[in-house]
Amino acid sequence: MKKAFIDLLNRTEFPLPYRVVFHDGEVYEHSGPGLLDGPTAYLRNRKFNGPAFTMHFKAKGALEDVLRRGSMGFGESYMDGDIDIEGDLQELQHLSVYLGVGGLHPSPVEVIKFFFRLIQTHPTRKRARKNISHHYDLGNDFYSLWLDERMQYTCAYFQHPSDSLEKAQKQKLDLVCRKLRLQPGETIVEAGCGWGGLGLHMARNYGARVRSFNISREQVEYARARARKEGIPESQLEYVLDDYRAIGDERKKYDKFVSIGMLEHVGVKNYRKFYDMIYNAIPEKGMALVHSIGRVWSQKTDPWLEKYIFPGGRIPSHAEMFAPIEKKDRPFFVADMENLRYHYALTLDHWSRRFEKNVDWIRENYGESFVRMFRIYLRGSAAAFRYGGITLIQLLLHKGYLNDAPLTRHHFLGLESPWSRSDDSMRQSIQSARNGKHGSNGSKGKKPAVSKKRARAGTGKRS
Secondary structure, X not given: OHHHHHHHHHOOOOOOOEEEEOOOOOEEEEOOOOOOOHHHHHHHHOOOOOOOEEEEEOOOOHHHHHHHHHHHHHHHHHHOOXXXXXXXXXXXXXXXXXXXXXXXXXXXXHHHHHHHHHHHOOOOHHHHHHHHHHHHOOXXXXXXXXXXXXXXXXXXXXXXXXXXXXXXXXXXXXXXXXXXXXXXXXXXXEEOOOOOHHHHHHHHHHOOEEEEEEOOHHHHHHHHHHHHHHOOOOOXXXXXXXXXXXXXXXXXXXXXXXXXXXXXXOOHHHHHHHHHHHHHHOOOOOEEEEEEEEEOOOOOOOHHHHHHOOOOOOOOEHHHHHOOOOOOOOOEEEEEEEEOHHHHHHHHHHXXXXXXXXXXXXXXXXXXXXXXXXXXXXXXXXXHHHHOOEEEEEEEEEEOOOOOOOOOOHHHHOOOOOOOOOHXXXXXXXXXXXXOOXXXXXXXXXXXXXXXXXXXXXXXXXX
16 A cells, blocks of 8 residues: 555656655655646745645554545545645645645545435535535634634635735725626625625625625624724615525626625536526626636545535536636626636635634633644635636627627726726715615616816726
8 A cells, every 4th residue: 555655646746856755764755856847836936944844644544545535535644644744735735736636536435425425516595605604604713713704704806916915805896896886876696605704895896785695693783883893874785684596586686796605505406597687687787797716627626624614515617617608509608717726725825824823712612623624725715816727707798789898907007097087086975875865776866077178088986
């Protein structure tokens, strides 16, 4: 068993030095670095005074468990302390990409289990609520230790690698609002709002009227309390404790639709209904933005990740994500697609550092096995975005032919463009929207007046 594992390592041209210590004391060393090109080119400037990581097989059966059960064997052995890692756990996950998941193809038993899980990835509303609660209701105190001050548990947007997490998350919120060209007084519905940061940002900084749906009671209660503290009235910002499918049940129209980090929980077989719901929720020339983790090829969900982190979750391939959107009999188009893959790797780096800074409190309240579980999740996810074909896709969707849309992406970044207005004008429009003086396509009334000079170039705003 050990010889087969060493042979596998010897056949792998991994670019970093590392060490493996087996249960009987034998040590395997890989010198590295190898070829530093493509996704590993960034390593050229790194100095290695020793191995990037050392993996210790402390229990006699740990190596066999890894070889037999792949990621599940490694994950559970690490959680139980039968495997220890010194150094950068992300780079060990990087090695697993070279080896294939766990270094093996799945066993016949795992194949059978996978097809059983596939049946379950068409979640009912009851199962969806249970799946979400498993991960997101661990406690606000826990998540507040390592998320940003807005409690954004999705990919941030870095305009520079040195951006703080708080700055990058605010930039993500503004990026979403600018892509949607959000106007004061417009109505927007959000499917899956987390702790409510985006809805609060849209209402407070853009003057929008927001309804946000979520099935996590703990998150909704947190979001409502925060909105009250900020002085945002429920008439402008409403957090609804309900499944996203209730949006379609209501048969209401909103000017815009947004969903950040929820498509992964919908289930591939539900995608067509999901996009149908979006299409029916917005008016002609309405806009929608869907932000989701994706992958460049279709692949089964990692069994360890599904069992311990996101039960019922499924990362869609790009083909699975795009195919249900456009139909021959309706004008619903992908207007823009952006891959923020590396931004998510940077986000996870920040989360990991904050997690480790607070690891003593987390260990005391959740236990050592939980700490190890979340450590694999955070560092392994960063490795997957850097090396493993995992992406972060933002899709901007148009209903109908928006021929008056901006010709460039300047407004996405808040650069000078036809869709800009002065700060004073924005503040006045937001206040008017809160006073109910302006309506939108989804509600009765007229939009804020725009000067003739701006009207000739196109209307909009800059935040």
